[in-house]
Amino acid sequence: MLWYKENNSGTAQSTRIRLARNIRNTPFPQKLDDNEKRELTEKIKNAVMNGNSALAKNFSYIGMNEISENEKLILCEKHLISREMAASRNGGVITDKDENISIMIMEEDHIRIQIIKSGLCLDEAYGIADKVDDVINESLGYAYDEEFGYLTSCPTNTGTGMRASVMLHLPALVMTGRIDSIINSANQLGITVRGLYGEGSKGAGALYQFSNRVTLGAGETEICGKLGSIVNQIIDKEKAAREYIGKEMPNSLDDVVWRSYGILKYARSISSDEAKKLLSDVKLGIDMGIINVSGINTAELSVITEPGFIMSSAGNISPAERDRKRSEIIREALNK
Amino acid sequence: MLWYKENNSGTAQSTRIRLARNIRNTPFPQKLDDNEKRELTEKIKNAVMNGNSALAKNFSYIGMNEISENEKLILCEKHLISREMAASRNGGVITDKDENISIMIMEEDHIRIQIIKSGLCLDEAYGIADKVDDVINESLGYAYDEEFGYLTSCPTNTGTGMRASVMLHLPALVMTGRIDSIINSANQLGITVRGLYGEGSKGAGALYQFSNRVTLGAGETEICGKLGSIVNQIIDKEKAAREYIGKEMPNSLDDVVWRSYGILKYARSISSDEAKKLLSDVKLGIDMGIINVSGINTAELSVITEPGFIMSSAGNISPAERDRKRSEIIREALNK
Numbered sequence: 301m302l303w304y305k306e307n308n309s310g311t312a313q314s315t316r317i318r319l320a321r322n323i324r325n326t327p328f329p330q331k332l333d334d335n336e337k338r339e340l341t342e343k344i345k346n347a348v349m350n351g352n353s354a355l356a357k358n359f360s361y362i363g364m365n366e367i368s369e370n371e372k373l374i375l376c377e378k379h380l381i382s383r384e385m386a387a388s389r390n391g392g393v394i395t396d397k398d399e400n401i402s403i404m405i406m407e408e409d410h411i412r413i414q415i416i417k418s419g420l421c422l423d424e425a426y427g428i429a430d431k432v433d434d435v436i437n438e439s440l441g442y443a444y445d446e447e448f449g450y451l452t453s454c455p456t457n458t459g460t461g462m463r464a465s466v467m468l469h470l471p472a473l474v475m476t477g478r479i480d481s482i483i484n485s486a487n488q489l490g491i492t493v494r495g496l497y498g499e500g501s502k503g504a505g506a507l508y509q510f511s512n513r514v515t516l517g518a519g520e521t522e523i524c525g526k527l528g529s530i531v532n533q534i535i536d537k538e539k540a541a542r543e544y545i546g547k548e549m550p551n552s553l554d555d556v557v558w559r560s561y562g563i564l565k566y567a568r569s570i571s572s573d574e575a576k577k578l579l580s581d582v583k584l585g586i587d588m589g590i591i592n593v594s595g596i597n598t599a600e601l602s603v604i605t606e607p608g609f610i611m612s613s614a615g616n617i618s619p620a621e622r623d624r625k626r627s628e629i630i631r632e633a634l635n636k
Numbered sequence: 637m638l639w640y641k642e643n644n645s646g647t648a649q650s651t652r653i654r655l656a657r658n659i660r661n662t663p664f665p666q667k668l669d670d671n672e673k674r675e676l677t678e679k680i681k682n683a684v685m686n687g688n689s690a691l692a693k694n695f696s697y698i699g700m701n702e703i704s705e706n707e708k709l710i711l712c713e714k715h716l717i718s719r720e721m722a723a724s725r726n727g728g729v730i731t732d733k734d735e736n737i738s739i740m741i742m743e744e745d746h747i748r749i750q751i752i753k754s755g756l757c758l759d760e761a762y763g764i765a766d767k768v769d770d771v772i773n774e775s776l777g778y779a780y781d782e783e784f785g786y787l788t789s790c791p792t793n794t795g796t797g798m799r800a801s802v803m804l805h806l807p808a809l810v811m812t813g814r815i816d817s818i819i820n821s822a823n824q825l826g827i828t829v830r831g832l833y834g835e836g837s838k839g840a841g842a843l844y845q846f847s848n849r850v851t852l853g854a855g856e857t858e859i860c861g862k863l864g865s866i867v868n869q870i871i872d873k874e875k876a877a878r879e880y881i882g883k884e885m886p887n888s889l890d891d892v893v894w895r896s897y898g899i900l901k902y903a904r905s906i907s908s909d910e911a912k913k914l915l916s917d918v919k920l921g922i923d924m925g926i927i928n929v930s931g932i933n934t935a936e937l938s939v940i941t942e943p944g945f946i947m948s949s950a951g952n953i954s955p956a957e958r959d960r961k962r963s964e965i966i967r968e969a970l971n972k
Contacts, residue, residue: 551904551905551956551960552905554904555903555904555905555963558902558903558904559899559902559903559904561902562898562899562900562901562902562903563895563898563899564898565898565901565902566894566895566897566898566901567891567894567895567898568887568890568891568894568895569887569888569891620887624887627891
């Protein structure tokens with residue numbers, strides 16, 4: 301199931317594993333011209349798509365030169381490709397039916413295997429990534445050094461080539477002003493904290509991505525174990541912060557939650573950032589039992605009201621028109 | 637019917653006529669000691685209550701020393717007595733069953749006759765005031781000078797002793813920022829503009845009271861005619877401003893209206909000022925046909941969620957508790 305379709309009541313919205321890989325004896329993408337990129341993309345695509353593994357039959361390929369800018373935007377909004385990949389006309393992405401697996405070809409590295417799933421499931425996600433990794437390695441052969449591990453275009457990824465990350469919903473830590481000290485502590489423990497859309501993006505809707513900074517000098521299981529342990533500590537801190545605000549400021553808390561619900565239910569224009577903030581409040585209210593509304597998947601509503609999704613049905617409309625359309629989609633979902 | 641019980645869809649929320657009167661050959665209230673005030677109050681009360689006019693049988697008297705502070709507050713919130721009267725333990729007020737008529741005894745003047753009715757009805761209200769005035773004059777005899785007219789405690793009321801006022805709901809003039817120039821023009825034409833609770837109060841909920849400044853040198857009908865004509869011009873300007881915002885910014889307008897409705901419907905805590913603002917938006921939406929909700933009387937909701945009204949049923953609770961109770965009363969009304 302698509303990660304955001306699962307109605308997940310936890311603090312961990314999603315888990316992602318990304319492996320950076322390059323083909324043996326082949327220059328990194330930035331050293332290739334467009335023709336060479338095209339040939340190598342074709343080679344990798346065929347190797348993955350035509351592999352005789354059980355996985356391959358669920359795969360489909362989308363070339364970055366085959367789709368519109370808006371279709372690329374939607375792939376970004378689903379977190380299936382990076383913004384860098386979307387900006388390129390080279391390479392492409394292979395995804396499985398459920399869109400839990402995405403294999404970017406010719407991004408910063410020749411191959412980037414990504415697993416994204418709902419909730420906190422580092423070991424499970426790594427298990428899938430590892431299987432996909434083995435299948436591709438068998439047919440193509442990776443650039444690997446006994447001393448350094450997997451060789452990557454950017455040295456920060458060398459070693460395991462793995463970035464494990466968990467997206468956490470931390471509204472109570474934001475409300476109590478404790479989020480900054482949490483981020484600082486995580487940084488000191490070798491954890492990078494980013495906003496919803498990766499590097500440079502802000503924590504819209506109280507969503508923060510926690511990932512390992514170092515890819516070298518530790519095994520994949522060890523990295524996942526360490527990240528998982530820190531993430532669980534932060535989840536506990538969020539839980540404690542919710543207990544605190546539930547006890548110390550129950551009145552202002554339920555007012556915040558219900559106002560956000562009321563605005564989502566009746567507003568005629570909502571920006572993407574405001575929608576995330578309001579949906580975050582409502583999710584907090586649902587998770588804390590303040591508000592009893594069934595069938596509202598705030599993660600899904602947040603994704604399907606992103607600009608690309610909206611324009612895929614409403615056409616190439618202005619930001620103001622998107623804000624109106626967004627409010628309409630949310631109203632319909634809430635009035636179901 | 638009580639002025640705020642009538643569900644009035646116009647720009648003019650209510651009309652008020654007030655006549656300041658004093659008994660012949662008797663010092664003004666501020667020159668009387670408590671005993672003299674008590675005796676004179678009794679005399680006036682008996683004359684009015686026991687008069688053999690048709691009006692008298694609907695009258696009842698409330699002495700300021702007979703009721704609690706909260707009951708006085710409610711009379712203020714209904715606009716039946718002034719804040720000055722509420723602060724006093726002398727005198728009292730006679731009201732009729734419908735609370736359209738209130739006769740304050742021993743406020744700044746011996747007698748202040750007030751008529752308050754829903755909508756714009758200066759002539760009708762003056763007609764009633766005039767009748768009440770005649771009845772009282774017959775039995776008590778007013779201080780009246782051939783040259784100066786009715787003599788009053790404060791010289792600014794001398795002459796007709798009449799203050800005619802209309803409470804206008806001017807949200808579109810507020811939104812377009814034109815309200816200040818309207819107030820300036822009105823001032824230049826001899827019209828005093830005040831907020832919801834008279835002198836010194838602000839225009840909460842886009843409500844502004846327009847009244848004649850001068851009571852001398854013109855007859856009652858002339859004063860009412862002039863005020864009515866200016867008020868009608870302002871109503872036309874409000875109408876034009878509504879047409880403008882309806883045409884030029886329809887999207888942000890319906891968003892404002894529906895958001896306010898959503899907050900009123902779901903918030904768990906609303907201050908008195910915010911309630912007035914939100915109810916003003918909703919009334920604008922109803923009057924402009926943006927929002928189709930029947931049976932919501934915003935003027936009534938605004939009055940019955942004032943502190944005195946809330947405390948009359950919920951007891952002597954804190955401002956924060958009143959804000960919660962206010963939101964509850966509004967939610968119930970909107971979910972009917």
